[in-house]
Amino acid sequence: MKRIDTDILISGAGPSGLMLGCQLSLHGVEFMIIEKRTHRKEYSGALVIHPASLEIFARLNILDKVLQAATLVDSINFNWQNKKFLHFSTHKSVNDITTYPLIILLEQYLLEEILIDYLSNKDISTKNDFELIDAYESDNFITAHVVKHKYNSITITCRYLIGADGKDSIVRHLFKIPTKNRYDKQSVFIMDFMGGIDSNPHEMNFIFNDSGSFGIFPLKNGSVRLDGHVKDLKLKSNETKSENIIQHLPSGLSIERVKWFSVFTCSYVLANNFRSGNCFLIGDAAHSHNPVGGQGMNSGFQDAANLGWKLAFVLKGIAHDSILNTYTTERKPVVKTIMDKSTFFFNLVTQKTKLHSFFWLRTIPLLVPVFSKIVDNTKVRNYMLNSVSQLWIRYNGPLIVPNRNANGLSPGKLYKTADLPVDFRQSVNFKLIIFGDLLIHPYYWTNGSISVDVIEIGNTRTASDIFKRLRIKSSCFILLRPDNHIAIFGEENDLHKIKPYFKQLKREQNTI
Numbered sequence: 303m304k305r306i307d308t309d310i311l312i313s314g315a316g317p318s319g320l321m322l323g324c325q326l327s328l329h330g331v332e333f334m335i336i337e338k339r340t341h342r343k344e345y346s347g348a349l350v351i352h353p354a355s356l357e358i359f360a361r362l363n364i365l366d367k368v369l370q371a372a373t374l375v376d377s378i379n380f381n382w383q384n385k386k387f388l389h390f391s392t393h394k395s396v397n398d399i400t401t402y403p404l405i406i407l408l409e410q411y412l413l414e415e416i417l418i419d420y421l422s423n424k425d426i427s428t429k430n431d432f433e434l435i436d437a438y439e440s441d442n443f444i445t446a447h448v449v450k451h452k453y454n455s456i457t458i459t460c461r462y463l464i465g466a467d468g469k470d471s472i473v474r475h476l477f478k479i480p481t482k483n484r485y486d487k488q489s490v491f492i493m494d495f496m497g498g499i500d501s502n503p504h505e506m507n508f509i510f511n512d513s514g515s516f517g518i519f520p521l522k523n524g525s526v527r528l529d530g531h532v533k534d535l536k537l538k539s540n541e542t543k544s545e546n547i548i549q550h551l552p553s554g555l556s557i558e559r560v561k562w563f564s565v566f567t568c569s570y571v572l573a574n575n576f577r578s579g580n581c582f583l584i585g586d587a588a589h590s591h592n593p594v595g596g597q598g599m600n601s602g603f604q605d606a607a608n609l610g611w612k613l614a615f616v617l618k619g620i621a622h623d624s625i626l627n628t629y630t631t632e633r634k635p636v637v638k639t640i641m642d643k644s645t646f647f648f649n650l651v652t653q654k655t656k657l658h659s660f661f662w663l664r665t666i667p668l669l670v671p672v673f674s675k676i677v678d679n680t681k682v683r684n685y686m687l688n689s690v691s692q693l694w695i696r697y698n699g700p701l702i703v704p705n706r707n708a709n710g711l712s713p714g715k716l717y718k719t720a721d722l723p724v725d726f727r728q729s730v731n732f733k734l735i736i737f738g739d740l741l742i743h744p745y746y747w748t749n750g751s752i753s754v755d756v757i758e759i760g761n762t763r764t765a766s767d768i769f770k771r772l773r774i775k776s777s778c779f780i781l782l783r784p785d786n787h788i789a790i791f792g793e794e795n796d797l798h799k800i801k802p803y804f805k806q807l808k809r810e811q812n813t814i
């Protein structure tokens with residue numbers, strides 16, 4: 303019999319790989335994470351974090367730590383030349399969208415440190431300076447060849463291999479997973495500097511002017527992130543220096559010291575399938591695109607939350623391996639929507655054609671007063687804020703039972719952690735939440751191997767607040783998956799759907 307070194311080998315300890323490690327450790331599954339770098343980067347790619355990720359941090363019980371380290375954004379401004387034309391207060395009506403802050407800013411390397419701490423508290427460490435160079439599958443097992451500390455070759459055998467190895471993923475190449483690619487023609491610069499800005503330190507500003515478009519993000523400890531694109535400058539990754547762009551920057555910035563400067567040419571890479579045999583891709587290895595809207599790392603966290611519990615259930619023998627196919631069917635359409643939207647906006651602000659110049663210089667100024675009026679409407683503002691929050695995500699497929707009467711509890715959507723009684727926020731089990739007077743006999747939810755937490759909300763004040771907000775009738779139930787997405791919504795006559803749902807987890811799923 304083949305010797306297995308670990309059930310799961312995660313290649314890459316960026317945010318996605320670390321988050322998958324955290325998810326697996328919640329479920330008590332054995333895994334190993336390798337990372338080719340010797341040291342962690344001390345500068346940041348990502349920094350914008352959305353509420354759907356905060357929901358995941360709450361499940362890991364690290365939310366307070368993250369919020370303490372981060373800048374909480376209280377407003378977002380869009381400026382045309384020197385004039386503010388759109389202003390969003392992230393407090394106003396935000397409770398309809400999320401109970402947590404809407405947008406926070408935290409440098410990627412600081413967030414990675416929090417995830418590493420979480421793992422090391424469970425005696426799990428990443429193996430640095432371990433580079434995956436080859437891997438293949440035979441007899442349902444994966445053999446991975448890894449170079450350790452530059453000189454030693456070692457072999458690691460595992461059941462599942464996870465490519466969390468970024469946009470140039472070697473795992474994706476080794477398993478010949480085809481991709482859809484588009485190369486954005488424009489480049490953007492990123493600059494982290496010590497200094498100041500002449501606005502509120504909790505305000506994010508986007509500035510569009512004759513020189514180009516810029517985003518200004520205040521960070522903690524006197525640090526500021528500036529990114530953007532300069533119309534009259536061809537940005538080149540190995541030639542352009544921070545000095546070349548300083549003269550083009552908007553006024554109101556005092557730059558004392560540039561900590562990090564880089565130029566990125568963004569490309570759109572979307573894997574056709576996020577699974578090949580026993581190998582899975584997560585994060586940028588599966589999908590990478592430009593940084594507009596700050597969605598990439600947040601999407602990697604959602605990949606990890608989606609795949610983590612499914613892997614755990616399969617390894618524990620309580621679900622059939624084929625539920626792992628639902629990882630692609632659930633995640634790929636969501637990720638594609640995010641990528642297409644951000645590519646549209648990226649092209650809108652960076653393209654240099656005459657039509658675009660006409661749009662920005664002649665049309666936008668005329669539309670500005672109309673825009674501000676429309677956005678002042680609460681519904682429009684909430685729609686726009688919700689669309690960046692990733693809380694709109696809704697899965698479809700065999701692990702979701704559709705129900706048109708569900709209103710705010712639509713099957714497939716994420717149920718907010720803050721609505722759960724505290725004891726259940728970190729639960730990794732399925733959860734049956736009963737609202738109102740419904741009495742559910744244990745017969746409906748007891749089954750051989752899958753643990754279910756039963757939470758009776760009853761007719762309490764909390765319940766009536768939830769009913770009002772989610773537009774639901776008072777007596778109903780929802781079954782939440784371990785990742786807190788709603789699997790079933792129902793009333794009394796839907797109770798019979800629960801038992802077959804658990805049974806089908808054990809059966810082969812025909813999803814792709």
Ligand SMILES: Cc1cc2nc3c(=O)[nH]c(=O)nc-3n(C[C@H](O)[C@H](O)[C@H](O)COP(=O)(O)OP(=O)(O)OC[C@H]3O[C@@H](n4cnc5c(N)ncnc54)[C@H](O)[C@@H]3O)c2cc1C
Nearest residue numbers: 314316317318338348349350434468585586596598599600
């Ligand atoms: C300038 C910029 C700003 C951004 N801003 C945001 C933002 O505000 N919000 C947001 O959500 N996203 C943002 N993103 C996107 C975000 O940075 C990425 O989506 C995120 O880093 C992806 O994480 P990952 O773990 O999937 O991949 P990566 O961060 O690329 O990590 C992959 C890891 O795998 C390791 N690795 C690679 N090959 C091997 C190998 N063969 N063996 C072992 N290890 C290997 C690498 O060393 C690396 O540590 C931004 C991106 C850029 C470039």
